[in-house]
Amino acid sequence: MTETAIYAAGGVVWRIVDEKVLILLIHRTKYRDVTLPKGKVDPGEMLAETAVREIHEETGIRVSLGVTIGVSRYRLPSKRTKIVHYWAAEASEAAIRASAFVPNKEIAALEWVTPKKALKRLSYPVDSEIVENFLRLIDEGVLRxxxxxxxxxxxxxxxxxxxxxxxxxxxxxxxxxxxxxxxxxxxxxxxxxxxxxxxxxxxxxxxxxxxxxxxxxxxxxxxxxxxxxxxxxxxxxxxxxxxxxxxxxxxxxxxxxxxxxxxxxxxxxxxxxxxxxxxxxxxxxxxxxxxxxxxxxxxxxxxxxxxxxxxx
CATH class of the missing domain: 3.40.50.1240 (Phosphoglycerate mutase-like)
Known part of the structure; x- marks a missing residue:
């Protein structure tokens, strides 16, 4: 008998500073890791709704979703499979200024880096694969x-x-x-x-x-x-x-x-x-x-x- 999968959603939150694309990484307190903002689907939610809610809860930034950029799957210690859907999500300067984020028991810090630097900072290969997909949007000139x-x-x-x-x-x-x-x-x-x-x-x-x-x-x-x-x-x-x-x-x-x-x-x-x-x-x-x-x-x-x- 297979365990029911756990569904989650998140995003690669991005902005442009001095003509460079930067993406947002989160440093989690409990796990001492570096990852992308994401979280589990609440009862009755649709995935896109989850992605926007979780990004706001973890970063304080309200975003609108852009292109879907992939799905990651991995096994949890409980042996259940976690399936995470990701979207590209631009963070406007107004939304960033409006963020009330402060370090807390879940998120220790936020960090804006270039996607290539993110590949070196991220703790998990599944996150790096999502960022690689994001890089393709930049290469193809279809990010916005x-x-x-x-x-x-x-x-x-x-x-x-x-x-x-x-x-x-x-x-x-x-x-x-x-x-x-x-x-x-x-x-x-x-x-x-x-x-x-x-x-x-x-x-x-x-x-x-x-x-x-x-x-x-x-x-x-x-x-x-x-x-x-x-x-x-x-x-x-x-x-x-x-x-x-x-x-x-x-x-x-x-x-x-x-x-x-x-x-x-x-x-x-x-x-x-x-x-x-x-x-x-x-x-x-x-x-x-x-x-x-x-x-x-x-x-x-x-x-x-x-x-x-x-x-x-």
Whole structure:
């Protein structure tokens, strides 16, 4: 009988000083080691949410996640396997200044070093492998990214149980739980712009996020299911605006519209098409795919894409 794995998440927190990329290492008090900020998933959390929370708890710095940069696996003394997911995460100067970190019983010190120096300082080979992956982002010139997130609306009341217009179908009780569960993970990617199909089930899905951010929901029929069924949808226009803006945004839409969203993202960024587009658009209700694009050159293609599902 195999023991259940322990899941955790963290990041390579980075900044640029005098045109040099520096990353943040933590010196842990109890273990007397040097490692990357990370921690275990709390009950009900999604991994991206864990990464941002743990980075803040260990360093005092609030970050938004960039590209996923790998997964480390290792055996604990208890014989259980620990699986840690990592993202690149830029630390703005404002976030660094706002940090209230002081040495404590868990973290003795923080240290900013170049990635190459980090490889010599880190206590564990699995951490060094993550930093090697991070170095590849620098080498490829795609370290600074922004996300465009395609979100399928949360679970709605079944059509057979609804007497009104389909566009007015509300969320089910499970759908409302899903809408609440994705607030933290979407915030983890720095979402500031919320764009939605005007259908009730879509607007209600992003309403908790809008409330948490203090932002308005921008409704557009261009990504609605009604428009898609009538041949009047226009994912190309919506995606074009978002790529030109180069800002983190979430687009809440319907299952049939998602393939158009992902296809237009590929076309707008000169990305080679592949089966990954189909996987990224085949979302369950309440799930979302994050496409990371280069801030400096969005036309260089989708840097990475990842999919997340709520645990409710």
């Amino acid at each position: 990214t922004f996300p465009i997130i395609a979100l399928r609306h949360a679970k709605a009341v079944a059509r057979e149980d609804w007497k009104g217009k389909d566009a007015a179908r509300p969320l089910s009780s499970r759908g409302r739980r899903q809408a609440s569960a994705i607030v933290g993970p979407l915030q983890a990617f720095g979402v500031k712009r919320i764009i939605s199909s005007p259908a009730t089930r879509c607007v209600d899905t992003v309403q908790p996020l809008a409330a948490a951010l203090g932002r308005e929901i921008e409704r557009t029929k261009l990504i609605s299911q009604d428009a898609w069924e009538e041949g009047r949808s226009d994912a190309r226009r919506v995606i074009g605006e978002r790529v030109r803006a180069r800002k983190a945004a979430v687009l809440c839409t319907h299952g049939p519209v998602l393939p158009d969203i992902l296809s237009e993202l590929a076309l707008a960024t000169g990305t080679l098409r592949g089966s990954y587009l189909g996987s990224a658009s085949a979302l369950e209700t309440g799930a979302f795919s994050v496409a990371h694009l280069s801030v400096d050159n969005p036309g260089s293609g989708i840097v990475a894409i990842e999919t997340h599902e709520p645990k409710v």
